[in-house]
Amino acid sequence: MTLITAMEGREAIVNVRLRLAGRRHSIEAEVDWRGGTVTLDRRTSRIDEWEWDAPEVGAVYGVALNDRREWEAMAEAMTAPPYRKPPEGPVLYMKPANTINAHRRPVVLPSGVNRLRTAPAIGLVIGRTAARVRPEGALDVVFGYTIVNDLSIPHEQLYRPAVKEQARDGFTPIGPWVVPKEETVPLSSLAARVYVNGRLVQCVDLRRFRRPPEQWLADVTEFMTLEQGDVLFFSWPADAPLVSAGDVVRIEMDGIGALENPIVAEEGGEGE
């Protein structure tokens, strides 16, 4: 395994904190997500042999309108009703507890809906109580990084909270694990690739963000405290793919891992 490791590059092997289905507590393990193996309790096995649970997370918040491409596409609309002017403060939304989903678990396409938008996102997992942090030291409050698949029913309007479009059961796959920030590449160098049914459909990195996550952490904790386990995530929705029942979405981030979920129709699948 060590030989393969050296050839694959450092970012494929990471020490992570993960949670297996049926086990109450998180454990630490080493994963080689390109090679598809996980080493826990000194035993190496295939990642796919295990059933995964989502990492233990608290409140999960998304920062909207941070994707420069989305911002530019909306620029004209932002000066017209109902928006009238571009936002000055952070535009946040919440993905409540019912939306949290795990690696390889199905996402249910609600009946009457044809397609879901599946936006890749980088999740910052808070490590200690974060209130009024400054941008310079913002990452001190971050424990590590995880992948978030921010699914929603496509919607144009951002005037009202898009609760019915964003907060469906299972609409926020997260994981497969959390990588402590010291164990991986710098935040600013993280990049994501989205595959639908094995075909690469989206390639993005943090240069497309309007502002760096460190700045948002300062802006958000200026008025709301984040607790250990809370997640603040940043997505790239502008060119995010649309998927329907039968599709499999895979989000890869070098230095973190790969989060994969099938989309299933409501009848007969994971739904009732």
Add this chain to the structure above:
Amino acid sequence: MKQARVAWNGTVTEAEPLDSGRLLLPDGTIVDEHEVMWLPPVEPRTIVALGLNYADHAGELSFAAPKEPLFFFKGKNTLIGHRGRTVRPAGVDMMHYECELAVVIGRPARRVKAEQAYDYIWGYTIANDYAVRDYLENYYRPNFRVKNRDRTTPLGPWIVSHEEVGDPMALALRTYVNGALVQEGYTGDMIFSIPYLLEYITSFMTLAPGDLILTGTPKGAVNVQPGDEVVAEIERIGRLINYIE
């Protein structure tokens, strides 16, 4: 049945409020209410809050009554207990209280029908869902800087079970600032009733025991200032006291 959550003697415990300002702890100890610090009576994972659910309040804010429930989520960072203090940010022009009936979910609730809604409700408490209107922006409105600020949602003092409340759609709400009545309403005037809301919300998302639905506020939103004592009162539930600083 009434149930509170308090900090007492260096620990957190459930407590049953008795008459005459005393509390009964689970082990039989009786303490005076001034010996405890009141905490929010539940620790919800999910807080759903309704906007514009009373026609008179919608009118007051120059909105037509919505045809579909308008709601948003709140984080646990907003909650504080009875007799807590809420900060009015320096330099703002308009911060107002919102006295709201809060529904506490008792069972996992998914695809609940309105006719069965009360079977899924543990009880009710009072929320005072402050808003700082200076920060309103037209994106995912009401945006988090208005409605999700630390310690801006006093909750309590306790939960009163559904059985003890009876009909939650027939309760008077009143808010007093420094003793003066400033807001008055009636839960029966909600645009969307509690059974309707539970059916609507759980038609697409699952609620868990302890989750909250804040059902909106009637007309009478008035600016508050540091030093004010704000009392949100709901018939058959109690009086939730909060101080502005």
